[in-house]
Amino acid sequence: xxxxxxxxxxxxxxxxxxxxxxxxxxxxxxxxxxxxxxxxxxxxxxxxxxxxxxxxxxxxxxxxxxxxxxxxxxxxxxxxxxxxxxxxxxxxxxxxxxxxxxxxxxxxxxxxxxxxxxxxxxxxxxxxxxxxxxxxxxxxxxxxxxxxxxxxxxxxxxxxxxxxxxxxxxxxxxxxxxxxxxxxxxxxxxxxxxxxxxxxxxxxxxxxxxxxxxxxxxxxxxxxxxxxxxxxxxxxxxxxxxxxxxxxxxxxxxxxxxxxxxxxxxxxxxxxxxxxxxxxxxxxxxxxxxxxxxxxxxxxxxxxxxxxxxxxxxxxxxxxxxxxxxxxxxxxxxxxxxxxxxxxxxxxxxxxxxxxxxxxxxxxxxxxxxxx
Amino acid sequence: xxxxxxxxxxxxxxxxxxxxxxxxxxxxxxxxxxxxxxxxxxxxxxxxxxxxxxxxxxxxxxxxxxxxxxxxxxxxxxxxxxxxxxxxxxxxxxxxxxxxxxxxxxxxxxxxxxxxxxxxxxxxxxxxxxxxxxxxxxxxxxxxxxxxxxxxxxxxxxxxxxxxxxxxxxxxxxxxxxxxxxxxxxxxxxxxxxxxxxxxxxxxxxxxxxxxxxxxxxxxxxxxxxxxxxxxxxxxxxxxxxxxxxxxxxxxxxxxxxxxxxxxxxxxxxxxxxxxxxxxxxxxxxxxxxxxxxxxxxxxxxxxxxxxxxxxxxxxxxxxxxxxxxxxxxxxxxxxxxxxxxxxxxxxxxxxxxxxxxxxxxxxxxxxxxxx
Numbered sequence: 129x130x131x132x133x134x135x136x137x138x139x140x141x142x143x144x145x146x147x148x149x150x151x152x153x154x155x156x157x158x159x160x161x162x163x164x165x166x167x168x169x170x171x172x173x174x175x176x177x178x179x180x181x182x183x184x185x186x187x188x189x190x191x192x193x194x195x196x197x198x199x200x201x202x203x204x205x206x207x208x209x210x211x212x213x214x215x216x217x218x219x220x221x222x223x224x225x226x227x228x229x230x231x232x233x234x235x236x237x238x239x240x241x242x243x244x245x246x247x248x249x250x251x252x253x254x255x256x257x258x259x260x261x262x263x264x265x266x267x268x269x270x271x272x273x274x275x276x277x278x279x280x281x282x283x284x285x286x287x288x289x290x291x292x293x294x295x296x297x298x299x300x301x302x303x304x305x306x307x308x309x310x311x312x313x314x315x316x317x318x319x320x321x322x323x324x325x326x327x328x329x330x331x332x333x334x335x336x337x338x339x340x341x342x343x344x345x346x347x348x349x350x351x352x353x354x355x356x357x358x359x360x361x362x363x364x365x366x367x368x369x370x371x372x373x374x375x376x377x378x379x380x381x382x383x384x385x386x387x388x389x390x391x392x393x394x395x396x397x398x399x400x401x402x403x404x405x406x407x408x409x410x411x412x413x414x415x416x417x418x419x420x421x422x423x424x425x426x427x428x429x430x431x432x433x434x435x436x437x438x439x440x441x442x443x444x445x446x447x448x449x450x451x452x453x454x455x456x457x458x459x460x461x462x463x464x465x466x467x468x469x470x471x472x473x474x475x476x477x478x479x480x481x482x483x484x485x486x487x488x489x490x491x492x493x494x495x496x497x498x499x500x
Numbered sequence: 501x502x503x504x505x506x507x508x509x510x511x512x513x514x515x516x517x518x519x520x521x522x523x524x525x526x527x528x529x530x531x532x533x534x535x536x537x538x539x540x541x542x543x544x545x546x547x548x549x550x551x552x553x554x555x556x557x558x559x560x561x562x563x564x565x566x567x568x569x570x571x572x573x574x575x576x577x578x579x580x581x582x583x584x585x586x587x588x589x590x591x592x593x594x595x596x597x598x599x600x601x602x603x604x605x606x607x608x609x610x611x612x613x614x615x616x617x618x619x620x621x622x623x624x625x626x627x628x629x630x631x632x633x634x635x636x637x638x639x640x641x642x643x644x645x646x647x648x649x650x651x652x653x654x655x656x657x658x659x660x661x662x663x664x665x666x667x668x669x670x671x672x673x674x675x676x677x678x679x680x681x682x683x684x685x686x687x688x689x690x691x692x693x694x695x696x697x698x699x700x701x702x703x704x705x706x707x708x709x710x711x712x713x714x715x716x717x718x719x720x721x722x723x724x725x726x727x728x729x730x731x732x733x734x735x736x737x738x739x740x741x742x743x744x745x746x747x748x749x750x751x752x753x754x755x756x757x758x759x760x761x762x763x764x765x766x767x768x769x770x771x772x773x774x775x776x777x778x779x780x781x782x783x784x785x786x787x788x789x790x791x792x793x794x795x796x797x798x799x800x801x802x803x804x805x806x807x808x809x810x811x812x813x814x815x816x817x818x819x820x821x822x823x824x825x826x827x828x829x830x831x832x833x834x835x836x837x838x839x840x841x842x843x844x845x846x847x848x849x850x851x852x853x854x855x856x857x858x859x860x861x862x863x864x865x866x867x868x869x870x871x872x
Contacts, residue, residue, distance in 0.1 A: 201801060204774045210767070233771055237802035395582070399605055402576045429573060430609030 129193025131165055133185065135209050135214045140458065141172045141185035142203050144360055144379050147331040148174035148181040149199040160196035162245040163218070165189045167440065173248065174199065177365075179328050180248040181335070186358035195220040195241030202228075242250045248363045251354040256347045257291055257317045261357060264344050265336040267298045268329045270460040270486065275326040276302035286330055286367040289353075291320040299374060300326075305453050306374055306489040320348045323371050328353075328364035377476070377489065382469040386416050390466045394458050396434040397451045400425040403432050404451065411448035411493045416440055416470075425451070446484040447473045448495035454479075457488035501565025503537055505557065505588045507602065513544045513557035514575050518730055519703040520546035520553040521571040532568035534617040535590070545620065546571065551700050552620040553707070556731035566614030567592040568612045574600075577607050583759075596830050620735045623726040628719045629663055629689045633729060636716050637708040639681045640701045642832040642858065647698040648674035658739040659701055661725075664690040671697075671746060677825050678746055678861040692720045695743050700736035707732060716869045720806050732867075749848070749861065754841040756814040758788050764840045768806040769823045772797040775804050776823065783820035783865045788812055788842075797823070819845045820867035826851075829860035 145161055153159060153176070160174040167457055170189060173182045184428040196217075209230040218224040226239040268287075276284035279302070296311045332355060334343070347354040355362040400412040400423060408427045415422040418440055424433045447470060457479050458466065469478040481487040517533055524549070525531060534545040542561060563646040567590075581588055581602040592598040623646050624711045640659075648656035651674070658673040668683045704727060708716070716867040727734040771797060772784045780799045787794040790812055796805045819842060830838065841850040851860040 147706075201774065205771075208767070208771045208774060232808065233768065233804070233806040235771070235802060235804050395580070396605065399577075399580045399607070402573065402580060403607075430607060432605070432607050434605040436604065 129163075129165060130187055130191035130217065130219045131170060131187050131386075133170075133187040133218070134213065135186070135206065135211065137186045137215050138216055139203075139206050140343075141183050142199070143342055144183045144335050145172045145174035145181045146199050146203055147334055148176050148179045148362075150176040157196065157240065157244050157246075158199070159198055160240060160245065161199045161202055162194060162196050162242055162415055164194040164242060165192055166194050167192075174244070177246065178325060179214050179331060179333075179365075180363045182248055182361045182363075184260070193220065195224060195226055195421070196240040196242050196245050197226060197237065201237060205237075209233065209466070236451050248361070249352055250284070251347055251352050251363060252352070253347050255318060255349075256345050257296065257313065258315065258318070259296065259311075259313075259344050259346065261336045261342045261344050262338050262339055262340040263311055264346075265333050265338045267296070267311060268333040270309050271298050271300045271307040272326060272330055272333070273456045273460070274302050274305050275300045276309040277326055279303070282367055283323060283369060283371055286323040286325050288371045289322050289324055291318075293319075294311075295410060299371070301372060301374065304450070304491050305457070305489070306377065306488075307457065308374075308378075308487040310484055310486075321371075322348060322353055323365055323367040323369065324353055324364060332362050332364075335362070348393055370431065378478075378487065379471070379476075380469075382442065382471055382478070384416060384440065384445045385467060385471045386421065386441075386470075387439040387465055387467045388421065388436060390458055390461060390464060392436055393466070394455060396423045396436060397455050399434060400432050401429045401451050401455070403429050405429070407408075409450070411495050412451040413446065413448045413495055415444075415446045417444050445470055445473065447477065447492045449490060449492055453490045457490065461488075476480060501535075501537060501567055501592045502561050502563040503535070503542060503561055503590045504744065505542075505559040505590070506585065507583065507588050510588055511575075511578050513555050514571070514578060516555045516707050517544045517546035517553045517573050518575060520548050520551045520605060520734075521707055522548040529568065529612065529616050529618075531570055531572070532617065533574055534566060534568050534614055535650040536566040536614060537564055537565075538566055541559060545617070547618050547620060549618065550697060551737075552701075552704060552735045554620055554733045554735075560851070565592065567596060567598055567611040568614050568617050569598060569609065569611050573609060577609075577713040581605065598705045601773055620733070623719055623721050623724050625719050625726070627690060627692065627721075628717050629668065629685065629854070630687065631668065631683075631685075631716050631718065632707045632712050633714045633716050634710050634712040634728075635668075635683055636718075637705050637710045639668070639683060640705040642681050643670050643672045643679040644698060644702055644705070645828045645832070646672045646674050646677050646679040649698055651675070651860045652808060654739055655695060655741060655743055657871065658695040658697050659786045660743045661692075661694050661696055663689055665691075671743070673744060673746070676822070676863050677829070678749065678859070679829065680746075680861075682856055682858075693743070694725055695739040695741070696725055696736060697739055700734070704734050704736075707734070750850075750859065751843070751848075754814065754843055754850070756788060756812065756817045756842045757839060758813075758842075759811040759837055759839045760793065760808060762830055762833060762836060765838070766806055766827060768795050768808060769827050769830070771806060772804050773823050773827070775799045775801050777801070781822070783867050784826070785818065785867055787816075787818045789816050817842055817845065819849065819864045821849070821862060823863055825862045829862065833858060833860075 164171045170187045213432045214231045216230045222238040228235045290297040296312045298309045300307050344357040401424050410427040414427045421436045476489045536543045544558045586603045588602045598613040600607045662669040666685045670681045672679050716729040759872045775797050782799040784797050793808045848861045
């Protein structure tokens with residue numbers, strides 16, 4: 129095999145498919161990137177058997193072939209090649225000895241037979257939807273924080289992705305909170321409902337450029353989902369089973385509705401968090417009265433107290449939260465003001481907008497009023 | 501005690517004196533910053549008993565006093581106070597209960613008696629030299645990498661600082677290499693020779709702003725050194741004993757002198773280092789012939805080979821090095837081209853300029869010529 133690349137194009141391709149290289153594995157072939165120039169294109173592939181990424185790289189095929197190279201070493205070598213427009217030549221012989229050459233520098237490494245490498249599963253491309261890269265990247269960012277990857281319940285390590293009545297819905301939950309984003313689709317599609325591993329979503333969001341013009345095509349099959357954008361294809365296994373039924377948890381009743389400036393709310397939560405260290409998980413207590421919220425926390429380190437103006441309708445309420453859960457939700461909301469809907473100190477609090485674009489449900493925690 | 505500050509000035513002061521707060525200590529008072537407003541100034545102090553830093557902070561004293569506050573908590577609280585020009589008020593009562601208030605946010609923490617805090621040692625300010633902040637900061641950066649903090653030889657954990665014949669000289673060594681910087685002083689001073697702990701130098705270089713106009717005064721006493729710049733004083737214990745005699749190691753004889761482009765040399769060393777991981781410490785081999793250096797490394801990961809143009813005078817030589825040692829020295833040299841002076845493959849290599857501003861001595865390592 130003999131191929132010629134421009135450094136930047138090659139490095140970009142390696143960087144994309146490296147997202148599917150597992151950090152630790154006993155199967156050393158999974159630590160490799162496949163370079164496949166058997167046909168007319170040059171394709172790079174990374175595949176950890178759950179998540180596979182393939183991308184086309186611009187280059188010249190002087191001699192067809194394929195080779196698997198250890199991903200980390202391959203990336204470092206190409207990264208350190210001379211910058212500029214000098215061609216990068218990759219050659220491998222029939223014993224998989226591989227040379228990577230650019231200007232006066234050359235590297236020799238032992239590659240592996242490309243046939244050892246596992247191909248990506250074949251997905252029938254019929255059932256699909258289309259989104260912008262921006263929408264997909266944002267909806268992942270706005271929900272991924274409330275998955276629970278280490279939980280014994282494997283559903284919590286994934287996110288629900290649902291297409292229904294031309295709305296694209298993403299849901300994650302971890303037993304303490306639920307994050308929901310709804311995006312109206314421009315076209316009409318069939319309904320779909322799948323559970324995607326959190327790892328797939330976090331890796332794919334690193335590759336998406338977030339462009340509002342560029343599209344992503346998403347194809348569904350029974351056990352897999354396929355994302356296609358630009359020269360890249362991402363295939364992921366789905367999590368099997370039925371996702372949590374969340375509709376009955378999403379009450380629209382409330383006793384207290386309060387509107388606050390998001391930035392000011394976040395600043396005060398961050399102040400409260402200074403007083404809370406791992407060993408000492410105290411909640412932040414919100415005391416909502418007419419036109420103001422008093423926020424406080426008390427721990428072995430000391431106490432914090434802050435007052436904030438707010439617009440309340442309904443009853444006064446004193447309610448306590450894990451401050452991190454509030455902060456995680458507020459961070460991914462773009463609105464200047466947010467509205468909190470509460471029933472009582474034992475019932476979930478909702479942070480949501482009027483259109484239902486986002487719904488963040490957060491369970492309150494117990495607190496002893498006399499201690500605060 | 502009651503003091504009023506501007507947030508930025510206070511945060512800057514805390515950040516400076518925090519450099520003397522030890523990461524781990526069994527004496528909890530050392531984890532504190534002393535705020536001393538007993539007299540007409542407000543001074544902050546951090547002191548780990550080896551290194552002490554004191555800085556003046558602009559502010560109003562409404563009621564005199566002093567208090568010791570846990571440094572990390574104090575820093576985090578002030579950092580998270582509202583930005584802008586709102587005053588920050590710090591109040592403490594006679595039981596050391598302390599309030600930190602700004603706008604609608606207030607923190608209450610338990611301080612400690614300022615009298616528990618160890619004062620900085622008193623240094624007679626007679627014997628001194630004067631340098632720019634830039635010169636001191638640079639000479640530390642250009643030598644600090646070759647101390648050996650964990651060596652059983654405590655001298656290696658420090659740097660020699662010598663004033664002799666109006667030259668300011670800084671030396672560090674770790675048994676494999678020696679780094680020397682010589683700076684001609686503008687004025688005439690008495691001779692001094694002290695060994696300063698590496699930790700002092702690395703912390704002080706973080707505080708120095710590197711300004712070429714601003715001066716640092718350095719005062720010497722038998723057991724301590726004092727640096728004074730702006731509103732800040734840094735006092736450090738010295739390392740006792742006699743530093744290594746290095747003069748006889750600095751031969752000016754050579755068999756081979758070779759001049760190379762520094763950037764290109766570094767790029768090739770970095771390429772070689774890709775092939776060397778912790779478990780596999782292979783050297784980089786330089787083969788110096790007329791007008792060129794061939795550089796190569798071979799390890800269990802593969803091999804790297806690069807040719808570089810060079811201007812050689814004297815004999816051909818093949819010599820091997822730990823590539824990191826070459827790179828460390830080259831990184832802190834500002835010249836576009838560097839000159840290497842070598843005697844034979846067993847004798848030290850010198851990277852130095854003609855004026856003797858810098859001298860980097862690096863010991864070669866053994867290699868088996870047949871294996872490369």
